[in-house]
Amino acid sequence: MALPFWAEAIGRPTLLTPHIHDLGLVKDALERWASGLDITRLGSLAACVSVAPVVWRFLKAAWGESYGWIRQFFMATVTVPARDPLNRTVTSWVMANVVQHRGNRSFTARTRVHSGDVADRAALLKKKRREVQYLPHFETTYFWHGSCLYFVSRSLDSFHASMSDPSYDGFGGEELTIGCLGWSTNPIKRLIQTCQEFADMQTEFFVVIYARDRYGMSWQPKARKPIRRVDTVHFDDGLKQALLADIRTYLDPSTRRLYQSRSMPYRRGYLFFGPPGTGKSSLSTALAGEFGLDLYEVKIPCVASDQDLEQMFHEIPPQCIVLLEDVDAIWTDRDSEKDESLAVARSNCTLSGLLGVLDGVGSAEGRIVIMTTNKPDRLDNALVRPGRVDMKVMLGNISQKSAEQMFIRMFTPDIESSPLVSKDQHETRELHEESLLELNTLRNLAFQFSSQIPEDTFTPSQLQGFFQLHLNNATEAVDNIAHWVERELCRTLLDDISVVSEGKMP
Incomplete structure (x- = not known):
C-alpha cells in the first residue's frame, strides 16, 4: 500500500540521518500538506474549541444549582x-x-x-x-x-x-x-x-494514646500501640495484683451504682512514683490495654495556664485513663530555688488549678487519673490526700526475682509463630517435649543471670538496654552480665563522685 505524500517525504532516509543537507524536502512537504487543508472546516473547528469552555462553565453552574436544590429539599x-x-x-x-x-x-x-516496626533490629x-x-x-x-x-x-x-x-x-x-x-x-x-x-x-488489640495538637487546641490521636501485658512491667507482684484488683473493682458497674446511691463522687486516683526508667508511663499504657480504655496524656510542664488545663479536662471523655506526668513541676518554689542545679521543669499551672479539675464543682466523673513523679517528697499534702490519690504505687529498681522474670520473657521462643511441619499427634508430642526441655534450660539460665544482678540497684530500663545487645543468644547474655554489672556500678560511682565534687565547688 502506498504511503501518503507527507509520510513518504518525512520517512525518507535522508531526513532521519543526523546530518540534514536538504531542508527543501521538508519545506516542500509542509507546503503540499497545507495546500490540502479546507479553511472553512478549520474555522469551524476553532469556533467549536473556543465555545467549549463556555459550555462547560454553563453546565457546571447548572449542575451546581440543581444539586443545591436537590440537596436542600430531598x-x-x-x-x-x-x-x-x-x-x-x-x-x-x-x-x-x-x-x-x-x-x-x-x-x-x-x-x-x-516508621513501622522493623524485624531486623540491626537495621535500626x-x-x-x-x-x-x-x-x-x-x-x-x-x-x-x-x-x-x-x-x-x-x-x-x-x-x-x-x-x-x-x-x-x-x-x-x-x-x-x-x-x-x-x-x-x-x-x-x-x-x-x-x-x-x-x-x-x-482498636480491639491496640491502645490509642491522645495528646494535644501542636496548637494546643484539641485532642488528637498521638499513637496507636499494641496492647502491652501488665506482667511485662516489673515491680512488686503483690502490689501489682492489688492495683489490678482495685481498678477492676472501680470499673465494675455495681461500684458506680454504689457510689451514686451514697452520693459519693465516682472518681479514682493513683500516684506512680519512683526513679526515672522504672516504668511509670509503661505501666499506665499497660493498664489502659488491660481494661480496654483510651489514654489521654497530659505533660504538666507543657501546660500553659490553669485555663488551658481546665479546657483540656473539659474535653476528655469520662471512660478513660488520664495520665498526668511530672506533677511535681506545678508547685516548684521559684524563690527558694537559687541553686541552678536544683532547677526543674516548671509549669505555669497552679496547685489550686489542678485540684479544681480533679475534684472541683465542674469536674467530670468516671475517669481514672494516674499521676507520675520522680520526686514524691515535693508533692503537696493537699494533692495526695485520700479522694484525690486513693492508692500509691512505688516503682523502684529491679529485684533479682523481677530480673529473672524479664530474662525468661526476653528469651522465651515464640511458639505461635513457629511453623509446624505436620499436625501428626506424634510430632506434636515431640515438639511439646522439646519445648519443655528448652524452657527448663531457659529457667536455669535465668537463675544464673539474676543471681549476678545486685538487689534494688538497676532500673528496668537499664536492664532492658542490656538485653537489646544480646537478644539472639541467651547464653551470651549470661556470660556478659557480670562484666556489664561491674561497668555500670563503676559508672554510677563516678557520677556520684562528680555530683559531690560539683556541690563542694564555690
Whole structure:
C-alpha cells in the first residue's frame, strides 16, 4: 500500500540521518500538506474549541444549582466537626470500605515520619532511605450502603492544610458532611454506628494514646500501640495484683451504682512514683490495654495556664485513663530555688488549678487519673490526700526475682509463630517435649543471670538496654552480665563522685 505524500517525504532516509543537507524536502512537504487543508472546516473547528469552555462553565453552574436544590429539599445531612474524634472514625471507614475498593487514582505522597516496626533490629542502626506514605484523598464520594445512597464530602483545602502537620496520617482533620436521599437522618445515624463498630474492631488489640495538637487546641490521636501485658512491667507482684484488683473493682458497674446511691463522687486516683526508667508511663499504657480504655496524656510542664488545663479536662471523655506526668513541676518554689542545679521543669499551672479539675464543682466523673513523679517528697499534702490519690504505687529498681522474670520473657521462643511441619499427634508430642526441655534450660539460665544482678540497684530500663545487645543468644547474655554489672556500678560511682565534687565547688 502506498504511503501518503507527507509520510513518504518525512520517512525518507535522508531526513532521519543526523546530518540534514536538504531542508527543501521538508519545506516542500509542509507546503503540499497545507495546500490540502479546507479553511472553512478549520474555522469551524476553532469556533467549536473556543465555545467549549463556555459550555462547560454553563453546565457546571447548572449542575451546581440543581444539586443545591436537590440537596436542600430531598437530602438529609449530618456534619461532623474537623477535630472531633468521630471525624477520624468516619473517614477511616470510608477509606477502607469505599475509596480503596474503587481503585482510587488520587493520592498525596509524603515522607513517612514514624516508621513501622522493623524485624531486623540491626537495621535500626543503619542510615537508610525513608519510606514514602501515599494518602488517598477525595472531595466528594457517593456509595450505596444497605439500601440507601450516601455521599460524604470534605474540603480538600483543609486536607492540604492538615498535611503540614507531621503527626497527620491522612485520616480525619477536615469537616465532613454525610448525606443521604430522603428527609430522615436515621440512615446516616445507622451509618455512623457502623463506622464506630468498625473502629472498635480496629482498636480491639491496640491502645490509642491522645495528646494535644501542636496548637494546643484539641485532642488528637498521638499513637496507636499494641496492647502491652501488665506482667511485662516489673515491680512488686503483690502490689501489682492489688492495683489490678482495685481498678477492676472501680470499673465494675455495681461500684458506680454504689457510689451514686451514697452520693459519693465516682472518681479514682493513683500516684506512680519512683526513679526515672522504672516504668511509670509503661505501666499506665499497660493498664489502659488491660481494661480496654483510651489514654489521654497530659505533660504538666507543657501546660500553659490553669485555663488551658481546665479546657483540656473539659474535653476528655469520662471512660478513660488520664495520665498526668511530672506533677511535681506545678508547685516548684521559684524563690527558694537559687541553686541552678536544683532547677526543674516548671509549669505555669497552679496547685489550686489542678485540684479544681480533679475534684472541683465542674469536674467530670468516671475517669481514672494516674499521676507520675520522680520526686514524691515535693508533692503537696493537699494533692495526695485520700479522694484525690486513693492508692500509691512505688516503682523502684529491679529485684533479682523481677530480673529473672524479664530474662525468661526476653528469651522465651515464640511458639505461635513457629511453623509446624505436620499436625501428626506424634510430632506434636515431640515438639511439646522439646519445648519443655528448652524452657527448663531457659529457667536455669535465668537463675544464673539474676543471681549476678545486685538487689534494688538497676532500673528496668537499664536492664532492658542490656538485653537489646544480646537478644539472639541467651547464653551470651549470661556470660556478659557480670562484666556489664561491674561497668555500670563503676559508672554510677563516678557520677556520684562528680555530683559531690560539683556541690563542694564555690
